[in-house]
Amino acid sequence: MRETAAIAAAPAIARPAAAERELRLDLFRGLALWLIFIDHLPTSLLTWFTLRNYGFSDATEIFIFISGYTAAFVYGRAMRDAGVVVATARILRRVWQIYVAHVFLFTIFLAEISYVATSFENPLYSEEMGIMDFLKQPDVTIVQAMLLRFRPVNMDVLPLYIVLMLFLPLILWLMRWKADLTLALSVALYAVTWEYDLYLSAYPNGVWAFNPFAWQLLFVFGAWCSLGGAKRMAKVLASPVTLWICIAYLFASFCVTMTWYFPQLGHVVPRRIEQWMYPIDKTDLDVLRFAHFLALAAVTVRFLRNDWPGLSSPWLRPLILCGQHSLEIFCLGVFLAFAGHFILAEVSGGPALHALISLTGILIMWGMAALISWYKHAADKDAKKGKPGNADLAGGG
Amino acid sequence: MRSVSLFMGLTMTLAVAAGLWAAPPARAEEAQAQTQAVCDVPESLLQSESALPKVADIIKGGRPLDILVIGSRSSSIGASEDFAYPARLQAALREQLPSAMAVNVSVELQARKSADEVVKDLPALLAAKRPALVIWQTGTVDAMRSVDPDDFRGAVDDGIAAMRSAGADVVLMNLQYSPRTETMISVPPYLDNMRAVAQEHDVPLFDRFAIMRQWNDNGDFDLFNSSHGIELAKRVHDCIGRALSKFVIGAAHPAPQQQN
Structure with a gap:
C-alpha cells in the first residue's frame, strides 16, 4: 500500500528536480546503505554479496564520496543563490540533524549493551566481556559520547560525516574561488596526515576509526566532481587506456582479496608485494583503497550511463528510494543491525535465520524510505509550498 | 552494464562456492570422540609458510621442548587451568611426539596488558624461562582499548624481535572469535596488523579467529549462545590446544617445498 502510494506520488514530485537529479547517485548511495547494513551484521551468506569481499574499498567510500557530491551540489547552489551566510546556516542546521541522529543511535546502543551485559555469562569470553566495564561509569561515558569521542563499533560514520559537513562551508567557499586549488589542498592535507600521523583521539583511548583528516579527501573529491570536475575529467574517463588500467587494478585487487578468504591461494601474491602492501589501512583511507574506489567509479560511470532506462525501472526503485533519504535510512540501518545482533543472540538460529534477518532489514529500509517519501510529498503540505528538492537531494531532512 | 552483470555472476559463483566450502563435513567419527568435540580445522588454517627452526632441531634431536x-x-x-588450551597443547604434543621426549608448556598470563605493556616485561619473562618456543597470544586487550593499530603493530614488532633475540622461535596467536561482542569490539584492524607483522617477520600465525569462526559457522560450537556453563569453554580450549599442536608440529616439520 505504502509503496504504491509513494510510487504513484513520485512522478509528480520528481518533476521539478528531474532535470538535474542524478539518479545514479541515489542508486549507488542506496546500494552503499544496504551494503553497510549487511556488513554490520554478523557474517552470513549475504555478506558474500558485499563489495569488500571483492576488492580493497567498500561501501563507506561510496557513501562518503556521494555525500560530498550531493552536499556540494545542493549547498553550492544555495551559496550561489542565497549567499555564504544563508548557505552556511543551512549546512549547520544539517549538521545538527546528523548530530541528533547520532546521539539517538547511541541511546539505542546503550540499551542493547546494558541488556547484553546483564544477561550474558560465558566463561569462554570472560575477557571480552570486560568491554562492558564502561557501563560502570556512565557519567564519563555518556558525556564522551556526546562529544563524539566515545563511539561504539559501527557508529563511526556519522561522526565523520558531522566533521566533514562542519567544514563544508569552508570547502565550498574555497571551491567557488579556485576548485582545483581546493582539491590540491585536500590532497596535501591527506599527504600530511600520512606523513605526520595526524589524528583525532577517542575515548577512553585510541583514535577515530575513520580519520577525518584522511577521509576528507573523498568528500572534497566528491564536491570537486560535482562542481564541474567530473565534466573536465570526461575526456580522461572516456579513454580506453583509463578503462584498462582500472580493470587491471580491479582485477589485481580482486585476486589479492581472494587470498584472504582462501588462504590456499596465498602463494599467488609474491611475498615482497605482500610486505609492501599490508596492512591496508581503513582508518587513514589507504591509497590502495582510494585508488580502488576511483577505478570502480570510473568503470561504473563508463558503463552505466545517466540515460540508462533501467534507472527508472521499478526493480531499482527500492535502492533509489533508500539513497534519496540517506540519513534516515543510514540510521535505521545501524539500528536494524543492532536489532539483528540482538535477535541472533537471543534465538540461536542457523544461516537461514541470518539471511532472513538481512533480507527483512532491507525490506524494512525500503518500506521506511517509501514512507518518508510519502510523508515529504503527500503528508507534509508545507513541503509543496517551499522548495522540496533541495534538502531531499542532499539525502533527506 | 556488462561489468555489472559480470560482477553479479562472480558474486553468485563465489557465494555458492563459499556455501559448499562452509558445509559441515559429513564424517562420522568413532565413539572415541565423545569426550573430544568434533572440531575439524581445514588444513589451510593449520599450515604456515613460515617455519620454526629451533623447534625442528629439538624434535630432531629428541631434546626437551620448553x-x-x-x-x-x-x-x-x-x-580450571588444566582445561585451558596451553595444558591441552601440552597433552596433545606429548601424545604426538616420541614418548621419550619431554614436553613442557608453561603459561604467563598477562591479564589486562596491551601488547606494548607485555613487551616491557618480556626480558624478565624470557630470561627466567628460556623457552625454545614462545606462543604469543595478543590483540584482545588492544582491541578492547582501541589502541592505535599502528602502535599495536609496533609493539608486536618489538615483541617478536625481543623473543627472537632471546633465542626463541615465535608463534603468534590472534583474537578469539566472539560474535556476542562484535558490535562492541572492533577486531579487524588488529587481525590485519597481526597478519602483516607475521608476514614481515616470517613468523607462523595461528589464526584462532578464523578457526573459531569456522567452528561456529559449521555448527560445531554455538558461540553465540549466552547460557553456556564452563563445559563449552573446556571443549573449545581442548580443540584449540589440539589444533595448535598440529600447527606447531607442522611448522617445525615443513612439508616438501611447494612448487611455485
Whole structure:
C-alpha cells in the first residue's frame, strides 16, 4: 500500500528536480546503505554479496564520496543563490540533524549493551566481556559520547560525516574561488596526515576509526566532481587506456582479496608485494583503497550511463528510494543491525535465520524510505509550498 | 552494464562456492570422540609458510621442548587451568611426539596488558624461562582499548624481535572469535596488523579467529549462545590446544617445498 502510494506520488514530485537529479547517485548511495547494513551484521551468506569481499574499498567510500557530491551540489547552489551566510546556516542546521541522529543511535546502543551485559555469562569470553566495564561509569561515558569521542563499533560514520559537513562551508567557499586549488589542498592535507600521523583521539583511548583528516579527501573529491570536475575529467574517463588500467587494478585487487578468504591461494601474491602492501589501512583511507574506489567509479560511470532506462525501472526503485533519504535510512540501518545482533543472540538460529534477518532489514529500509517519501510529498503540505528538492537531494531532512 | 552483470555472476559463483566450502563435513567419527568435540580445522588454517627452526632441531634431536605461552585472559578459563588450551597443547604434543621426549608448556598470563605493556616485561619473562618456543597470544586487550593499530603493530614488532633475540622461535596467536561482542569490539584492524607483522617477520600465525569462526559457522560450537556453563569453554580450549599442536608440529616439520 505504502509503496504504491509513494510510487504513484513520485512522478509528480520528481518533476521539478528531474532535470538535474542524478539518479545514479541515489542508486549507488542506496546500494552503499544496504551494503553497510549487511556488513554490520554478523557474517552470513549475504555478506558474500558485499563489495569488500571483492576488492580493497567498500561501501563507506561510496557513501562518503556521494555525500560530498550531493552536499556540494545542493549547498553550492544555495551559496550561489542565497549567499555564504544563508548557505552556511543551512549546512549547520544539517549538521545538527546528523548530530541528533547520532546521539539517538547511541541511546539505542546503550540499551542493547546494558541488556547484553546483564544477561550474558560465558566463561569462554570472560575477557571480552570486560568491554562492558564502561557501563560502570556512565557519567564519563555518556558525556564522551556526546562529544563524539566515545563511539561504539559501527557508529563511526556519522561522526565523520558531522566533521566533514562542519567544514563544508569552508570547502565550498574555497571551491567557488579556485576548485582545483581546493582539491590540491585536500590532497596535501591527506599527504600530511600520512606523513605526520595526524589524528583525532577517542575515548577512553585510541583514535577515530575513520580519520577525518584522511577521509576528507573523498568528500572534497566528491564536491570537486560535482562542481564541474567530473565534466573536465570526461575526456580522461572516456579513454580506453583509463578503462584498462582500472580493470587491471580491479582485477589485481580482486585476486589479492581472494587470498584472504582462501588462504590456499596465498602463494599467488609474491611475498615482497605482500610486505609492501599490508596492512591496508581503513582508518587513514589507504591509497590502495582510494585508488580502488576511483577505478570502480570510473568503470561504473563508463558503463552505466545517466540515460540508462533501467534507472527508472521499478526493480531499482527500492535502492533509489533508500539513497534519496540517506540519513534516515543510514540510521535505521545501524539500528536494524543492532536489532539483528540482538535477535541472533537471543534465538540461536542457523544461516537461514541470518539471511532472513538481512533480507527483512532491507525490506524494512525500503518500506521506511517509501514512507518518508510519502510523508515529504503527500503528508507534509508545507513541503509543496517551499522548495522540496533541495534538502531531499542532499539525502533527506 | 556488462561489468555489472559480470560482477553479479562472480558474486553468485563465489557465494555458492563459499556455501559448499562452509558445509559441515559429513564424517562420522568413532565413539572415541565423545569426550573430544568434533572440531575439524581445514588444513589451510593449520599450515604456515613460515617455519620454526629451533623447534625442528629439538624434535630432531629428541631434546626437551620448553614452550612458553604468553597471553591475556582468553588463554585461560577461570581457575580450571588444566582445561585451558596451553595444558591441552601440552597433552596433545606429548601424545604426538616420541614418548621419550619431554614436553613442557608453561603459561604467563598477562591479564589486562596491551601488547606494548607485555613487551616491557618480556626480558624478565624470557630470561627466567628460556623457552625454545614462545606462543604469543595478543590483540584482545588492544582491541578492547582501541589502541592505535599502528602502535599495536609496533609493539608486536618489538615483541617478536625481543623473543627472537632471546633465542626463541615465535608463534603468534590472534583474537578469539566472539560474535556476542562484535558490535562492541572492533577486531579487524588488529587481525590485519597481526597478519602483516607475521608476514614481515616470517613468523607462523595461528589464526584462532578464523578457526573459531569456522567452528561456529559449521555448527560445531554455538558461540553465540549466552547460557553456556564452563563445559563449552573446556571443549573449545581442548580443540584449540589440539589444533595448535598440529600447527606447531607442522611448522617445525615443513612439508616438501611447494612448487611455485
